[in-house]
Amino acid sequence: MDIFSNPPFPVLGNLSPLYRISLLLVSTLLLAKILSTLFFRGAHKKVPPTVRTLPLIGGVRKFMNGPINMIREEYPRLGSVFTVHVFNRRITFLLGPEESGHFFKAPESEMSQQEVYQYNVPTFGPGVVFDVDYSVRMEQFRFFTESLRVSSLKNYVEQMVFEAENFFSKWGDEGEVDLKSELEHLIILTASRCLLGREVRDQLFQDVSDLFHDLDNGMLPISVLFPYLPIPAHRRRDKARKELANIFSKIIQNRRGSGRSEPDMLQVFIDSKYRATGRSLSDEEITGLLIAALFAGQHTSSITSTWTGAYLMKYKQYLEPVLDEQRDIMRRHGNKLDYDVLGEMEVLYRAIKEALRLHPPLILLLRYNHKDFPVKTREGAEYVVPKGNVVATSPAFANRLPYIYRDPDTYDPERFAPGREEDKAAGAFSYISFGGGRHGCLGEPFAYLQIKTIWSHLFRNYELELISPFPDIDWDAMVVGVKGKVMVKYKKRSLDV
Numbered sequence: 001m002d003i004f005s006n007p008p009f010p011v012l013g014n015l016s017p018l019y020r021i022s023l024l025l026v027s028t029l030l031l032a033k034i035l036s037t038l039f040f041r042g043a044h045k046k047v048p049p050t051v052r053t054l055p056l057i058g059g060v061r062k063f064m065n066g067p068i069n070m071i072r073e074e075y076p077r078l079g080s081v082f083t084v085h086v087f088n089r090r091i092t093f094l095l096g097p098e099e100s101g102h103f104f105k106a107p108e109s110e111m112s113q114q115e116v117y118q119y120n121v122p123t124f125g126p127g128v129v130f131d132v133d134y135s136v137r138m139e140q141f142r143f144f145t146e147s148l149r150v151s152s153l154k155n156y157v158e159q160m161v162f163e164a165e166n167f168f169s170k171w172g173d174e175g176e177v178d179l180k181s182e183l184e185h186l187i188i189l190t191a192s193r194c195l196l197g198r199e200v201r202d203q204l205f206q207d208v209s210d211l212f213h214d215l216d217n218g219m220l221p222i223s224v225l226f227p228y229l230p231i232p233a234h235r236r237r238d239k240a241r242k243e244l245a246n247i248f249s250k251i252i253q254n255r256r257g258s259g260r261s262e263p264d265m266l267q268v269f270i271d272s273k274y275r276a277t278g279r280s281l282s283d284e285e286i287t288g289l290l291i292a293a294l295f296a297g298q299h300t301s302s303i304t305s306t307w308t309g310a311y312l313m314k315y316k317q318y319l320e321p322v323l324d325e326q327r328d329i330m331r332r333h334g335n336k337l338d339y340d341v342l343g344e345m346e347v348l349y350r351a352i353k354e355a356l357r358l359h360p361p362l363i364l365l366l367r368y369n370h371k372d373f374p375v376k377t378r379e380g381a382e383y384v385v386p387k388g389n390v391v392a393t394s395p396a397f398a399n400r401l402p403y404i405y406r407d408p409d410t411y412d413p414e415r416f417a418p419g420r421e422e423d424k425a426a427g428a429f430s431y432i433s434f435g436g437g438r439h440g441c442l443g444e445p446f447a448y449l450q451i452k453t454i455w456s457h458l459f460r461n462y463e464l465e466l467i468s469p470f471p472d473i474d475w476d477a478m479v480v481g482v483k484g485k486v487m488v489k490y491k492k493r494s495l496d497v
């Protein structure tokens with residue numbers, strides 16, 4: 001007896017077996033289709049809209065014209081999620097806290113950095129960060145975290161204060177300086193001491209900073225696409241990287257040999273071991289991680305220090321509360337600056353944070369997408385971002401969204417004060433100058449301590465006036481900073497308490 005001889009639906013009983021099988025197949029397929037539509041909604045969603053450009057080079061031209069210009073043009077037209085074709089790449093922008101959630105939170109198997117940040121490999125060197133697979137990279141980031149713990153930060157602050165006092169003691173009683181270049185210089189001195197160590201700071205500073213200069217100049221916009229292009233800047237970069245490895249190798253061997261321990265990042269790396277293998281870091285890896293730390297922290301911090309000063313000198317209504325806070329703290333702690341005292345500077349913190357909201361030095365963050373994912377825009381559209389796309393978000397654009405920040409282009413540190421806290425209202429990724437989620441900046445506390453130290457020292461000891469026009473943004477730089485000089489007139493005085 002076949003299964004159709006006693007059919008559940010009598011009408012089928014009159015049909016031939018072949019016809020009945022066909023009918024059953026069709027209805028099963030139909031049911032499967034209905035179920036898949038119901039349960040896998042989104043599987044057939046459309047891809048994000050694409051920026052309309054001339055064929056082939058159109059996207060490149062738009063992109064090279066400045067990614068922020070492009071975003072500003074396309075956002076009103078296409079909304080908060082859209083794709084641009086650059087060469088053979090599709091780059092999908094996710095702009096806004098809701099839209100960028102997956103970007104920041106997804107696991108590495110879905111959103112990875114390695115492919116898009118490959119151009120750092122010749123600078124950082126082999127065996128570190130984007131040259132190693134994710135499990136090793138995670139261990140290396142654990143070494144960073146270790147070196148930036150509160151106990152280490154307390155030591156670093158002592159060195160930051162020492163460097164600031166020493167540096168500004170060379171200013172006269174009054175004069176004019178380019179604040180931008182002064183702060184660049186101070187920050188490299190401080191970074192050398194805290195990160196690279198006493199040997200570099202005290203004996204090898206000039207050699208090492210010249211070599212870093214060559215590394216820096218070897219990272220050009222063209223290097224992002226062609227990191228190994230045989231151009232003079234890349235050749236100098238590679239030579240400098242080799243010489244740095246030699247210098248650090250000698251320092252590391254000396255330290256290992258002498259059994260001496262120093263309060264710096266270098267020491268943490270020397271003492272660290274990979275959990276998976278129990279192996280210590282090689283000299284080459286230590287050199288690479290130190291270079292990575294300097295690249296992550298040096299320009300970003302000096303740029304932020306300069307913007308903070310420029311804004312506070314321009315907007316006296318925000319400078320006064322900063323000075324009042326310094327007075328109040330000095331009444332309670334005297335002239336002392338340490339980790340805990342710096343932690344009390346809430347007003348100065350907000351002044352720095354606001355400068356960094358308006359001017360995040362890293363204007364684009366990138367990932368490579370390994371798996372289709374759905375995204376819903378603020379405007380209500382739903383898309384699927386295809387596997388294989390590069391995905392981008394932009395602190396420089398997202399930090400100024402008008403539905404998050406009132407008068408978003410205005411410098412107003414009080415927007416972060418209790419009661420307003422505009423960055424909290426729209427969720428976790430409303431303020432992304434330090435990124436966020438899985439790869440949020442590990443050096444944020446270090447950066448604030450350093451910038452607060454500098455400005456506390458300056459405000460306590462000098463009267464300052466901005467004498468050049470308020471600076472423009474240098475969009476052409478890899479780490480976007482301040483364009484031209486920032487001339488400041490200073491006069492020594494003690495802040496009246």
Ligand code: HEM
Nearest residue numbers: 296297300301304362365433434435439441442443446447
């Ligand atoms: C104002 C100063 C700084 C700014 C604006 C800044 C910004 C950022 C941003 C936006 C990211 C995320 C990149 C991404 O998602 O692709 C990041 C990551 C990172 N930053 Fe910073 N940074 C600063 C200072 C520092 C300092 C001083 C250090 C170290 C001493 C540092 C170490 C790192 C490291 C190790 C990461 C990688 C974290 C990870 O991928 O898990 N940064 N930073």
